[in-house]
Amino acid sequence: MTETEQALTDQVIARLDGAQDARYRRVMTSLISHLHDFVRDVELTEEEWFSAIQFLTRTGQTCSDLRQEFILLSDTLGVSMLVDAINHRYPAGATETTVFGPFHRPGAPAMKVWSDIAVGTKGQLLFMSGQVLDASTGLPVAGAMLDIWQADGEDGLYDVQRPGVPMLGRGVFRSGDVGHYGLRAIKPTHYPIPSDGPVGEMLRKMGRHPYRPAHIHAMVSAPGYKTLITHVFMDGDPYLGSDAVFGVKDSLIVKPKSHAPGLAPDGTHSAQEFLTIDFDFRLAPASNDTP
Amino acid sequence: MTETEQALTDQVIARLDGAQDARYRRVMTSLISHLHDFVRDVELTEEEWFSAIQFLTRTGQTCSDLRQEFILLSDTLGVSMLVDAINHRYPAGATETTVFGPFHRPGAPAMKVWSDIAVGTKGQLLFMSGQVLDASTGLPVAGAMLDIWQADGEDGLYDVQRPGVPMLGRGVFRSGDVGHYGLRAIKPTHYPIPSDGPVGEMLRKMGRHPYRPAHIHAMVSAPGYKTLITHVFMDGDPYLGSDAVFGVKDSLIVKPKSHAPGLAPDGTHSAQEFLTIDFDFRLAPASNDTP
Numbered sequence: 354m355t356e357t358e359q360a361l362t363d364q365v366i367a368r369l370d371g372a373q374d375a376r377y378r379r380v381m382t383s384l385i386s387h388l389h390d391f392v393r394d395v396e397l398t399e400e401e402w403f404s405a406i407q408f409l410t411r412t413g414q415t416c417s418d419l420r421q422e423f424i425l426l427s428d429t430l431g432v433s434m435l436v437d438a439i440n441h442r443y444p445a446g447a448t449e450t451t452v453f454g455p456f457h458r459p460g461a462p463a464m465k466v467w468s469d470i471a472v473g474t475k476g477q478l479l480f481m482s483g484q485v486l487d488a489s490t491g492l493p494v495a496g497a498m499l500d501i502w503q504a505d506g507e508d509g510l511y512d513v514q515r516p517g518v519p520m521l522g523r524g525v526f527r528s529g530d531v532g533h534y535g536l537r538a539i540k541p542t543h544y545p546i547p548s549d550g551p552v553g554e555m556l557r558k559m560g561r562h563p564y565r566p567a568h569i570h571a572m573v574s575a576p577g578y579k580t581l582i583t584h585v586f587m588d589g590d591p592y593l594g595s596d597a598v599f600g601v602k603d604s605l606i607v608k609p610k611s612h613a614p615g616l617a618p619d620g621t622h623s624a625q626e627f628l629t630i631d632f633d634f635r636l637a638p639a640s641n642d643t644p
Numbered sequence: 645m646t647e648t649e650q651a652l653t654d655q656v657i658a659r660l661d662g663a664q665d666a667r668y669r670r671v672m673t674s675l676i677s678h679l680h681d682f683v684r685d686v687e688l689t690e691e692e693w694f695s696a697i698q699f700l701t702r703t704g705q706t707c708s709d710l711r712q713e714f715i716l717l718s719d720t721l722g723v724s725m726l727v728d729a730i731n732h733r734y735p736a737g738a739t740e741t742t743v744f745g746p747f748h749r750p751g752a753p754a755m756k757v758w759s760d761i762a763v764g765t766k767g768q769l770l771f772m773s774g775q776v777l778d779a780s781t782g783l784p785v786a787g788a789m790l791d792i793w794q795a796d797g798e799d800g801l802y803d804v805q806r807p808g809v810p811m812l813g814r815g816v817f818r819s820g821d822v823g824h825y826g827l828r829a830i831k832p833t834h835y836p837i838p839s840d841g842p843v844g845e846m847l848r849k850m851g852r853h854p855y856r857p858a859h860i861h862a863m864v865s866a867p868g869y870k871t872l873i874t875h876v877f878m879d880g881d882p883y884l885g886s887d888a889v890f891g892v893k894d895s896l897i898v899k900p901k902s903h904a905p906g907l908a909p910d911g912t913h914s915a916q917e918f919l920t921i922d923f924d925f926r927l928a929p930a931s932n933d934t935p
Contacts (some may be wrong), residue, residue: 364890391674398727413701
C-alpha cells in the first residue's frame with residue numbers, strides 16, 4: 354500500500370465535514386473507512402470491481418413488490434442477524450431473538466386457545482403450547498399477544514408464496530390467566546430461500562445450500578415488555594447447523610414429542626398420531642436504558 | 645459487543661469452506677469481516693439498516709443502458725480511485741492515472757496532427773500539445789495512440805449526453821517521430837455528475853456538491869508500454885480541491901496560456917484569442933512483475 358492510497362481515504366472522509374446530521378457523518382465515516390480497508394486488504398482488481406458493480410445492479414433489479422433481494426443478501430451474509438443481535442441485547446433469561454423474515458402479514462385472524470392455524474395445509478398434526486413469562490421474575494404474563502405464522506409442512510411455502518391462497522398458517526392468540534397459550538398447527542419443514550437470482554449465484558460460488566431449517570415464527574408482545582421476535586426450530590432438522598440466514602440459536606430448538614392416537618392437549622380425542630411441543634416465551638421488561 | 649456478535653462473523657466466514665475458487669473465498673472472507681466490523685462499530689440500528697436496504701435497491705433500479713448509478717456511488721465514495729491506484733502502481737516519473745469515467749466511446753475518428761476534435765462545440769479555442777515519452781529513459785515514443793475526449797466548454801456535456809448528437813469532442817491521434825502530438829480543442833468547463841438519483845441524495849446529506857473540475861480525458865497506448873488512462877485538469881478551476889469523484893492529482897493540473905490573435909501552434913493564423921496547454925504523457929514500460 355502506498356501513502357497515496359491511505360491519503361485518499363482521509364480525503365473522502367474529510368469531505369463529510371459539511372454533513373448536518375452528526376449520526377449520518379459517523380455512520381458514513383465508518384462505512385468509507387471499512388470499505389476502503391476491504392479494497393486495500395484484497396487489492397481488488399478492476400475486473401473484480403466491475404463484477405461487484407454488475408452484481409449489485411442485478412440485485413437491485415431483482416427486487417420487486419414480491420421480492421427483496423438486498424434483504425436476502427443481508428440475510429445470507431449474516432448482516433441481518435448481526436443487526437438483530439446488536440439491537441436486542443436482552444438480559445440473560447429472556448428468550449433469544451432471531452430474524453423477522455419477509456413472510457409476516459399484519460392482520461392475521463384473532464384466535465381462541467387451541468385453534469388450528471393450519472386448517473387444510475399439508476403436514477403432520479402438531480400441538481404447540483407453553484407459557485408467556487416475565488424473564489426477570491419468572492412470573493406469568495397474562496393477556497400477552499402471540500402472533501404466530503408458519504409455512505406448510507410439505508412444500509415449505511407460506512400462503513403469500515401461493516397465488517390466490519387466502520390468509521393461512523397464521524393466527525393471533527392471547528395468553529391466559531397463568532400466561533398459558535396453546536394452538537394447533539402442523540410440523541413445519543425446511544425450505545430453500547429464493548435462489549434463482551444474484552444471491553443464489555453467490556451461494557453457489559460460496560459452495561453453500563439455500564435451505565432454512567424447519568421453524569414456526571412468533572412475535573410476542575405485552576405492555577411493559579419488549580416485543581419478542583423469534584422462531585421455534587424443530588430438533589432433528591438436517592439444516593439446523595447450516596441455516597442459510599444464520600438464524601438458529603440452540604435455545605430456540607425444541608424436540609417434538611410423538612403421541613399415539615388418543616387424548617390430545619386440547620382435551621379432544623385425536624384419531625391420528627400427533628406431535629406436541631412445549632415452548633415458553635420469556636419477555637424482557639421494557640426500560641429506557643437498553644434498546 | 646457480546647461474544648455472540650463476534651461468533652456470528654466467524655460462523656458466516658466458516659460457511660465459505662466449500663467455495664471452489666480460492667480467490668473468491670479470500671475476497672468474500674475479507675468483505676464479510678469488514679462489513680460486520682462496520683455494523684458493530686456504529687451499532688447500526690434497524691431503521692438505518694432498512695434505509696440502507698432501500699438506498700441500495702433504488703440505486704440498482706436507477707441503473708439503465710444510459711446510466712450506471714452504482715459506478716457513480718463507487719466514484720463518489722472514492723472506491724473507484726482507490727481501485728485505480730491499487731491497479732496502476734506505476735514507477736515514479738510515469739504520468740499519474742485517474743478514473744476512466746463513463747463517457748469514453750470506442751471507435752472515435754482517427755485524426756491527423758492539429759485536427760479539431762471540437763468542431764462546432766461551444767467554448768474557448770484551445771491548442772493542446774506535447775510529447776509521448778518513455779517514463780524510464782525519457783526518450784520519445786513514436787507512433788503512440790492518443791485517444792482524447794472531452795465535454796463542451798459551456799454546458800459541460802459530452803456528445804452522448806445530448807440526444808441525436810453524432811460523435812463529437814473525440815479523436816484518436818498518433819504521436820510523430822519525436823513523440824510529438826498536437827490537437828485543437830476547446831477549453832473544458834466543470835460540470836455536475838447526475839444528481840437526481842440516490843447518489844445525489846447521498847451527496848446532499850453529506851453536504852457535498854456534485855461537480856467535477858474541468859478536464860480533458862486521454863488514453864495513451866503504445867506497444868511495450870502500459871496503457872495510460874488519465875485526465876488533464878485546467879488550473880484555476882473552482883472545483884480542483886473538491887472533485888466529486890476524487891480524481892484530481894496535482895501532477896495532472898496544467899495552466900492554459902492566453903494568446904492574442906495571431907500565429908497559432910498549428911502554423912495557421914488565428915483571428916480569435918486562443919489558449920495553449922503543453923502536457924507530456926510519460927508511459928510506464930510494460931513488464932510482468934507489476935500490474
